[in-house]
Amino acid sequence: MTHPTKSRRVLVTGGASGLGAAFVAEFLKRGDRVLIGDLQPPVDPALVAGAEQVRLDVTSDEDWASALAWVEEEWGGLDVLVNNAGIAAGGRIDVIGIDEWQRVIDINLLGVVRGCRTFVPMMKQQGSGHIVNTASLAGLVHPPVMASYTAVKAGVVALSETLSYELGPYGINVSAVCPGFVRTPLASSLGGSDAVADKIAARLIARSPYTADQIATAVMAGIDKKMMVIVPDRAARIAVRTKRLMRPLYDRQQRAFGARVFAMTEGKA
Template identity: 40%
Template sequence: MRKAFEPKVSIVTGAASGIGRAIAAELVARGSHVVVADLDAAGAVRAADELGPSASAATLDVADAAAVTALVRSVAAEHGRLDVMVNNAGVAIGGLLEELDERHWAKALDVNLRGVVNGVTAAYEVMRPQGSGHILNTASLAGLIPAPAMLPYTTTKHAVVGLSTALRAEAASQGVQVSVLCPGFVDTPLLDDVYAAPDSFGGSSVRARVRLLQPKFLTAEQTAKRAVDGLAANKAVIPVGFLAHAMWRLLRYAPPLARAVIQGQATGHRRLNERAAAKAAKSRR
């Protein structure tokens, strides 16, 4: 019989905003004390205040391995346990490969991948001897299917899916559960500033592009509810939203069709860039 999901102590990274903040609220609602950890110190304090006495704030850069270890150890020492670690902090970096430079890759690798490695390593160090605990890593639909015009993002999110599903197999015998969250597009501040180059995607916003694929955005609250239900059911992979389910299935059961859709995205992005460049050249003449 599955153990009841009754977390007492949780840490959520990137919890000052968006999905992380909503997951923190959902865990508080299910009876957990939650440490709201974020690079945005003021945002973390604000979110923890709004969540009430069951939440506390911590300033954390997930890319800093020593800081992540120190936070996890101090929370476990203070509360005597750590039940849930949500490695959620992330950044979105989009654009065609030729629009990206070393800094874009470094940022995505440091936060989206190294940040998760740091969180997983620190939490496992506490959970394995404890013989219990659940690690939830936030990847994305872009971790399940190739997402062109955002290579650093899709590269790091695929790595997070691989890390999570492999660790799940390793950790099961130690009493530690591991899940990975893969939402489609969620209406959060992450979508406000995605493209590395200002004229990428013809200068139009990522929200415009997203609407072509997914007319209705998911909310952070819907995503968090699905995430925590997925934790309680100990799901390996938690896709959220119609687009995520549909594209994931399409890639598995009709790969040529899925590849055609993905190719269409890449072609569409490049065409919009070329059109914007031609328009700019014409207006300069």
């Protein structure tokens, strides 16, 4: 696949660290102009050197309006919107509170919705654009003890598919990115009321064989191909195929995981 030769105008939310920063670095390597939307300064300034930054809380309509104003004034348009900002979350249904559900919905789902609502009118006027929404393997495969996360990430996948069909006639592509566990600082956003679930999630993130750089490179290939759903790592692709083609095996795996959590939480491990 040939890389785009024209310098693109790109906004990456959550681009100051983790997978977002890896996305920023990949776009910069291609000669694109990149704007980071984040609440924090870059963790590794050298990695994203050359990118601009605006303060962006993805739950804030005012911050989105400011980001739009910056893009209009500085660039006059936007070619790629990467809705990447998010938090890790999870927990047993009877342990975590509605406030925790609301937080992950506000950031991981409505943050994406706000980004799309903000920049779709501009892209429609241009007659072009690409929206890339970071979902997760959890949007396609739904393990136990992760209800808030899987529900929200499945929502991001569904939103992306709907918008792909809705916005296609305007020349706008939409992709959902669905990686498995990646070694990033995402675990630092854990801190819910279900300590057992947080411990499991942190361990899975830490043990991932994939780095953010590896995932970002694979995602860029999917963006080049304008794929609607990008599953960038082999482990995630195997999990998706198992669910689709070997459902009894998939069910046994997830029930076994649920049984291990039950043993841990009920003191039988």
